[in-house]
Amino acid sequence: MSLPQSLPRVPTPEEIVPTIHRIIVEYNTVRAHILQITTPSTATFNNVMLPLAQVENAVQGKLGMIYMLQYGSPCLATQDAFNKARKLYDEAQASWTAEEPFFRLLQAAREKPEFSTLDAESQHLLEKELLNYKHAGHGVLGYAERVQYLKRGVEISDLERKFQQNLAKEDGGMWFTLEELDGVPRDELAKWNDGGEEETVESKKKKFVPFANGGTLTILTNAHLPETRKRMFLADNMKLKENKPLFEEIIKRRAKQAHLLNYPTHAAFRIERRMAESIGWLRGFLGQLQATLCPCGRDEIEKLQCRRLEDLQTRSPDGNEQWREKFPPWDKRYYERLMEQEFEIDQQVISEFFPLEETATSMLGIFASLLGLQFTPIPHDTLTGEFIWHDTVRAFSVWDRKDNGFIGYLYFDLLWRENKYRGNQSVNIQCGYIRPNGSTQYPSTILMCSFPTPTPTSCALLKHQQLITLFHEMGHGIHDLLAKTKYVRFHGYRLPPDFGEMPSVMLENWCWMEDVLKGLSCHYTTLDDNYLKEWRTQHPGEPDPPKEIPERLIHNLIKHRYFNRGLYHLYQLSISIFDLQIHTLSTDEEITGLEVQKLWYDLREEIEGMDFSDCRDGFAFGTFTHLTAGYDVCYYAYLCCTAMAQDLFLSVFVDDPYNKDIWNKYRHGILQHGGSQQNLLKMFEDFLGRPPNMNVLMECLTQGVSR
The missing domain is CATH 1.20.1050.40 (Endopeptidase. Chain P; domain 1)
Structure with a gap:
């Protein structure tokens, strides 16, 4: 074409x-x-x-x-x-x-x-x-x-x-000995530079672990030594002091x-x-969530603490009374991983079945099927520096299967690199519109993510939560491509974020479907003989891994879908309340007396239920991109849209998630309008046939299952 x-x-x-x-x-x-x-x-x-x-x-x-x-x-x-x-x-x-x-x-x-x-x-x-x-x-x-x-x-x-x-531009990190990095996967160790700040024999046994490119997360998730996790967390917490003022x-x-x-x-x-009716409505929404979510989070912390105490007692039978104090935030990821392993969920093993590039391309196949689209790769040798900004960028032309009509361009820019935005987002380059002469300007949009780069012996792999993130951002990109508006002001997801996040959050449900996970999976060793050779070296005597993810891994993942979801949403809630409080300063005295640092850690401790006392001299709020990038007084959008999205999924899609007629109605009833509708809530109500149920988020968490 x-x-x-x-x-x-x-x-x-x-x-x-x-x-x-x-x-x-x-x-x-x-x-x-x-x-x-x-x-x-x-x-x-x-x-x-x-x-x-x-x-x-x-x-x-x-x-x-x-x-x-x-x-x-x-x-x-x-x-x-x-x-x-x-x-x-x-x-x-x-x-x-x-x-x-x-x-x-x-x-x-x-x-x-x-x-x-x-x-x-x-x-x-x-x-x-x-x-x-x-x-x-x-x-x-x-x-x-x-x-x-x-x-x-x-x-x-x-x-x-x-x-x-x-x-x-932040490029800090920590030096650790190999003994301190016990438990960190070998592939991850291979990504980090050897040596030290001084060229001594001892320093060459160390690894420099960057805060960025997945370094902090890898340490917090895998390092066996509590002191290693604590040092990494606290050092990461202290970075970007210059952003505080x-x-x-x-x-x-x-x-x-x-x-x-x-x-x-x-x-x-x-x-x-925003779509929210008023500050009063927003306070009520967040307050209701706090009242219902906090007890759920306390139960989850208690289970993590029990698992932590068992582990620490095994490591040091003499014990330490400080262990029994409140749960520290640097231990959350590690003990979540240990508990998941007890459910026979191993995120590291699961990630081996989701190589980034192949998984992203397979996701396009899902969207193509659901929405009647076709994604055609543009040959890389035609993507010269005139058309791409980095040599890792890929591009696709997008077509409508029904009439072979051209829709626009989609780009993949998926890997972390220096000087790049550190989050994950969909970025519009060109909106679509009708020119005065009647011709069409077609849209172009980018999935711009910062997934950790490949290790020396394998390609980039996605944990399940990263898989969800990719699906979410791809949902934004598809929304951007399918919108048809007269004015670029309203194209795609150019609409209030407290509605604009809803379509992408709704799509996250597909990442919990057995057939979707199986269809997306492909063990990375099937992509390159050298990958398989290295895998065999690391797993002597074991049979080669299966090509597709085993059903038992999928079943266990889905069965425990709501594991620690209360804490996940409490993190969103603590930031949402922080966002609201710092932006409701009504007097000169309140403005002058604002203590951002204290408020950040007070709220996180109060709402998330962990002990942040050792972190209070840190600057974690200085690493939080949303509140200086257009999401001020809007971080609540993720919670608000999660409720609406879950309501939409359960009431429209769950019984027949691949029904082409429903997807066509959704495409034309929600996605195509972009932000052109003045009353977005009414548009949503018209599609549902009733007002949304904003309590459905808690209903799903308390029931522990989706319908």
């Missing part, structure tokens, strides 16, 4: 700032023309908002590519160019939204009788644009005050960017900005862009 649209081109570092200048000029030209020929009496959607929307549509792909490079480019020159470009664009946006005459035109267009005759998406666009101007101070601040207010907003963006850059300054400035616009708190300011 011929491609109707070429792959988006990656700009060079030298092209980034000039491109932003051209985009700004294009906006300035259109805005000046609108102001020249239009008055409030003649203003309509078609002569004020529509020309702006058409420029926004036309330039979004170039902006999207440039903004993607802040996450994905390994080139520091590119990132430096992006920083200059973003500052220019932020300042331009601030100057645009400061303009009183343009605000008056938008207001006048909204008040015209013609507004009621517009399609719903166009009405929604104008309402959103007016909200932008309201949040820029119109109706509250004078012009000079607005300029200063918007300037301070740009300064906050600069602080957020510095926070994220510090995190991407940045974070505190961001929070305080956000609060002051909200007060300037007569909002009582930053949370009240932000909730206007």
Whole structure:
């Protein structure tokens, strides 16, 4: 099939700032023309908002590519160019939204009788644009005050960017002897550098374990010695001290900005862009979860503590009374693993059946089947530096099987590397829309993850939780590809996160289905004879592993699906409450007296039930990307969307999860709309045929099984 649209081109570092200048000029030209020929009496959607929307549509792909490079480019020159470009664009946006005459035109267009005759998406666009101007101070601040207010907003963006850059460049770690690393899998040891800070015979017996690229998680999960786990956790907890003052300054400035616009708190300011009804509703939702989840988490901690005491008594029969104190956070992963092994669940063995690249490609087959799609790999030799930002990136053209229609492009950028975003996300490069001449601009989207890199003797492997993460992010990518909106403002998952996470969370249920797990599995030793040779060396006398994951492993995994899920959701809850509390500072005294560090560890200890007393001089909040990357007053989205997603799955999909008619209805009733619907909750209720059951999350946990 011929491609109707070429792959988006990656700009060079030298092209980034000039491109932003051209985009700004294009906006300035259109805005000046609108102001020249239009008055409030003649203003309509078609002569004020529509020309702006058409420029926004036309330039979004170039902006999207440039903004993607802040996450994905390994080139520091590119990132430096992006920083200059973003500052220019932020300042331009601030100057645009400061303009009183343009605000008056938008207001006048909204008040015209013609507004009621517009399609719903166009009405929604104008309402959103007016909200932008309201949040820029119109109706509250004078012009000079607005300029200063918007300037301070740009300064906050600069602080957020510095926070994220510090995190991407973090390269710390710990030195351990091989004895201290007892229990760590041999393949993992092989990833880490030998030697020491001093070239001595003794130091060469050590390994440098980085905090990033899965290092901390590997130690906490596998190292037998409690002191090794504790040292790694506490050292990791102390990293990025430089982000503490940045974070505190961001929070305080956000609060002051909200007060300037007569909002009582930053949370009240932000909730206007969320699906949640009000701060009161949000407090009630989180409070109810705390009341019901905390007892569940306490029971799970008690079981982990019992297993811990048994293990420590075996290691040191003389004992130590300190063992019997509260459960420390650095032991959680290790004793979860030991308890899973008692259920005959070995995450390390399970991961051998899910090599990253092959599993990701197999996942595409699932989405192709469910949604009537086709993913065609683009030959790697055609993906030159003009079209990709790193040589590990893969790309696919996406087609609709029903009519062979082209849908767009999907990229895989799945492995950790230096200077790359440290989380897992779906990143849009190009939104889809219809051009004024009637032709189609097709979307392009990326799965940008930071899964640990391969070991010297095997490929990258996925633990089951990482498998779920990949499915989740791929769900975002598919949502982005399948949306059909008039305006890029609402394309794909460009919608409030407290609804936008729901489709991807719903898809996580497929990672607990026996046939899905079996279909995705492929033992990594079948991919390369050298892998098999090394596996035999590490498992002398054992038969070669099966090609597919054994049924007993799948059965045990599914049977214990809800093992420690209470603690998993309590972690989300503690961060959600922290997010809400730091953003509900309502007085100058509260702003001045904010103790972010104390509040972070107080809440985690209170809600998660572990003993964080040795960690309180740390800076773990300085490693948390969401609250400086658009998820402020929104981390609760994961809990809210988990409840809605579970309700959707249990009421619509569970009885026939592969029903093509249901999936087609879902594609067109939810995914295709993107964020174009003004009332997302009503859209969801219309699809369900009733209001969502927000209690279903706890119902599933307490029952311990899904229907």
